[in-house]
Amino acid sequence: MNATLELLNSHRSVRTYTPDPIPEEHILRAVEAGQAASTSSAVQAYCVIRVRDEGERRSLAELAGPQEKVAVAPEFFVICGDTRRHRLMTRRAGLEYSGNLEAFLLAVIDASLFAQNLCVAFESMGYGICYIGGLRNDLARVDEVLEIPEGVYPLYGLCVGVPAEEPSHRPRLPASSVLFDDRYPDDQAMLEEIDRYDEGYSAYRVARGASPGTWSGIMGSKFASPQRGDLGPYYRGKGADLS
Amino acid sequence: MNATLELLNSHRSVRTYTPDPIPEEHILRAVEAGQAASTSSAVQAYCVIRVRDEGERRSLAELAGPQEKVAVAPEFFVICGDTRRHRLMTRRAGLEYSGNLEAFLLAVIDASLFAQNLCVAFESMGYGICYIGGLRNDLARVDEVLEIPEGVYPLYGLCVGVPAEEPSHRPRLPASSVLFDDRYPDDQAMLEEIDRYDEGYSAYRVARGASPGTWSGIMGSKFASPQRGDLGPYYRGKGADLS
Structure with a gap:
């Protein structure tokens, strides 16, 4: 088994971190490796917001659970589908942007291919990561805290840091x-x-x-009660036509 | 730069392949590495259909473009968001499944984290990959060809094989x-x-x-004309409530 396969197979979500900061250079390398992932016809429909402000971190930690790790992780990123650049380009060409379900899906898929490469890159440098789906508990509030504009769809968060724990492996389906x-x-x-x-x-x-x-x-039992029932109105309000 | 970062950064979509088959063992390793990716609260909301039947390959190649590589690639996979297992579990518990937008998004995101790990795993073993978004040109027909049941959402295809070309690197945004x-x-x-x-x-x-x-x-110009305008009705018809 090669080194990359070993790395992929050794993944566990890491939820506690040492206070060691992550050098800027490592963050840049990870983002560039993320960008190297496939993107549908080069649309590159994603962006990532690195949340540095302590008060903002605290607000996001609260709405995501609360989850203390969002506040204290050495780095916390918000992964977004990004159709705003396309909107700017369309408008500049004197045309109207069409935000249909295909465009929304492109953004969710592109962002997730990017995010997974980003995570693998961080892990290859010795960091631990944890996706934070809890961000979707209250995306309207996420928008308020980070002033995220129209056409940018926050999807989930990502905590990154040097692991301070060695979690066991959660078994997968065969x-x-x-x-x-x-x-x-x-x-x-x-x-x-x-x-x-x-x-x-x-x-x-x-x-x-x-x-x-x-x-x-x-x-x-999880899927018997609807969770996060306001996502439809929320993403529609951000410019996604899901009809 | 470590070996994994080098691998991630060396990614190019590969669209022509030698006829060499991929050993079963390599496919299994890649799928297991895919499964090692993060999955939201262990929901594992994805599956992958390996299309071996030549006639079915030919049909999919036609509707995806036509794209000859879908017919002739040594392997062709259809990546799906999978909520069907959750539906079975919910029904068995005597409850009703709630297929809201959160559940749909979970499936799209989970499938894409899986798929990207799958691709990186294949690339680490020397294969080239190409995502096939063209599958979304006619998902109703994909369902017919592969008899994909309710609650399973085909998202995109994936061609894999030993590269027979060395494509140049498409530049990304800074x-x-x-x-x-x-x-x-x-x-x-x-x-x-x-x-x-x-x-x-x-x-x-x-x-x-x-x-x-x-x-x-x-x-x-791409985003000025709505593309694949039937995705909403299609996924709703498969059991996803996107309201």
């Missing part, structure tokens, strides 16, 4: 449950795979001191 | 145009950055024999 030859499996076959996965997942939770629980049990 | 400290820049500052980028981008196009064109000119 590859046979995500990779399929030609056809998606039937429900019964999938349920049987999940039942087998449940056993190991439950053991992992107990081993790390969490309440016992199977993957299927947790997922089954 | 890092200063995507990484911002605390605040998104004002429009005038952004336009000036883009004007500088336009020069190099145009030179790149000419050097590779494409028609001359600036990034801002191409983006300005």
Whole structure:
């Protein structure tokens, strides 16, 4: 196995960090490696806001959970889909921007390919990372705190720092449950795979001191109650036509 | 610069491949490295369909462009957001699945973090990759060809093979145009950055024999006409509530 495969496989989300700062040069390298990811027809529909202001960090930490690590991580980034540059270009050409679902999806996908490369780059330099989906708890407030303009869609946060913990590996579904030859499996076959996965997942939770629980049990109740129900109106308000 | 950073920075989309097959073991390694990426609260909301049937490949190649590489690449994968497993779990618990925009976004983001790790893993083993957004030209037909069920959202394709070309590097925006400290820049500052980028981008196009064109000119006209306008009804029809 080569060094990159080893690095990818060794990923764990790291949630506590030493106070060591990250040199500017490392941040720049990681961002450039992020930008080297594929981007649909060169649209580069993403940007990243590095949040340095302590008060702003504290506000974001509060709305994201609260999650103290957002306030205290050596670096905290907000990953955004960015259609604003395209809007500027369209307007300059005397045309009208079309913010349909394809344009929104392009931005979400482009931003996520960028973000994952960014994370792998940071990890290759010895840092630990943790995505912060909790940012979507209150995106209107994120906009207020960071004054994020129309056409820029905050998606999630990212904490980065030198690891101060060695978390255990959260088991994934077997590859046979995500990779399929030609056809998606039937429900019964999938349920049987999940039942087998449940056993190991439950053991992992107990081993790390969490309440016992199977993957299927947790997922089954998680997706029964709608979460973050205001995302549609929010992104539409930022200029995304999701119709 | 470490080996992984070098690998990330050396990425170019590769569109022609030698006929060499990819060993099963390499595919499995790449998928497992993909699965090692972060996933929001372990939801693992993705799957990948490996298209082996020649007739199906030919159909997908047609609707994606046509793009011959989709038919002839040693491997072609369809990356999907997958909410079907969660639906099965919810139903088994006697509850109702809530397919709101948050659940859809989770799937798109999770799938894209997985896909980017998958690509980096393949590249680390010497393969070249090319994302195929053209799959979204006609997702209803993709569903027909591959019989993709409710709750599974095809997002894009992925060609993989041993490179038979050495493409040049498409220049990216300067890092200063995507990484911002605390605040998104004002429009005038952004336009000036883009004007500088336009020069190099145009030179790149000419050097590779494409028609001359600036990034801002191409983006300005691209986003003036709505593309793939049927994505909203399509994904809603698959069970995603985007309201």
